[in-house]
Amino acid sequence: MLPHTDLYQAILARRSVRRYETESLDEASLAQVQEIISHVKPLVGGNQFEVLMRDVGAGENLVKDLGGYGRIVSPPHYLVPHILGEAHLAEDLGYRVQQIAVRLTALGIGSCYIGALRREDEVRARFGLPDAARIAAFLIFGKPSRTLGGRTFNRMIRAVSGASTKISAERIFFAGTFEAPASPPADIAPLIEAARHAPSAVNAQPWRFLWRDRRLYLFVTRGNRRYGAGPQEQYCFHDGGIAMANITLALERPGKQVEWTMLGRTEAHIPSHPPDLHPMARLLVEQKS
Numbered sequence: 001m002l003p004h005t006d007l008y009q010a011i012l013a014r015r016s017v018r019r020y021e022t023e024s025l026d027e028a029s030l031a032q033v034q035e036i037i038s039h040v041k042p043l044v045g046g047n048q049f050e051v052l053m054r055d056v057g058a059g060e061n062l063v064k065d066l067g068g069y070g071r072i073v074s075p076p077h078y079l080v081p082h083i084l085g086e087a088h089l090a091e092d093l094g095y096r097v098q099q100i101a102v103r104l105t106a107l108g109i110g111s112c113y114i115g116a117l118r119r120e121d122e123v124r125a126r127f128g129l130p131d132a133a134r135i136a137a138f139l140i141f142g143k144p145s146r147t148l149g150g151r152t153f154n155r156m157i158r159a160v161s162g163a164s165t166k167i168s169a170e171r172i173f174f175a176g177t178f179e180a181p182a183s184p185p186a187d188i189a190p191l192i193e194a195a196r197h198a199p200s201a202v203n204a205q206p207w208r209f210l211w212r213d214r215r216l217y218l219f220v221t222r223g224n225r226r227y228g229a230g231p232q233e234q235y236c237f238h239d240g241g242i243a244m245a246n247i248t249l250a251l252e253r254p255g256k257q258v259e260w261t262m263l264g265r266t267e268a269h270i271p272s273h274p275p276d277l278h279p280m281a282r283l284l285v286e287q288k289s
């Protein structure tokens, strides 16, 4: 079993926060956020990850301007994470930004992603990003509203976006083959629990896991109707990266590296899988001695 570290608790406790206290975070907290950003671990080493940090301007409506959905009340700050490189850019963005989101939760700072895949060109122009930069989502952050009204609002919006319902472990986990879903064995269960709690655009939860020969394979659902057709189909890769980050953070130990292998379509030894699943990554999970 994994120890109940603060970080693991933060993975499970994190929820999208959509109503914030109006005041900004203090300088020390903003410096902590910068510190967290500077220590994010890459999924693909060669990719170049950059993050702009901005205050939300008076009258600025980020959800509307950036192509997101729903309503975010009085957000004070946001991040503009973007990435340049050759391989697995959407996956790597999700992987890196989720590390920030979880560590913010551990500090008591709330956050909410705002998807930008339908507006990437406009967003690049607005923030002066290079043409080749990919940006999948913004991360709004600040102090969660403490008022009763604020808490109710955060709960209500979550219910509307379907977020209060996460798919059970027994429907996303398969052992040996994809023939029948299974309950994760005890040593893997905390990792699946971490992944299951991951945020995803429109709460689509594209992740499916196959456990075989002590390897955990991550697949994502293609053509997911919740994402819809068009550029937003690629949220499945971004959100798969988010789930991978939760697993990596759940395994975090001093001096320990968590090494995912990304799976290309041409890779040998990819277990057979239903046609609507796309193989994404594999992780060798060491047996506890």
Ligand SMILES: Cc1cc2nc3c(=O)[nH]c(=O)nc-3n(C[C@H](O)[C@H](O)[C@H](O)COP(=O)(O)O)c2cc1C
Residues within 6 Å of the ligand: 014, 015, 016, 018, 063, 067, 068, 069, 070, 071, 112, 113, 114, 115, 116, 136, 137, 158, 161, 162, 163, 164, 197, 198, 199, 200, 201, 202, 203, 235, 238, 239, 242
């Ligand atoms: C890539 C991405 C884009 C999202 N875009 C929005 C958005 O535009 N508006 C919004 O209110 N929530 C957005 N969300 C938050 C999801 O609705 C939320 O993560 C999901 O419903 C699960 O709820 P939870 O984060 O509270 O666990 C987004 C999440 C992700 C990962």
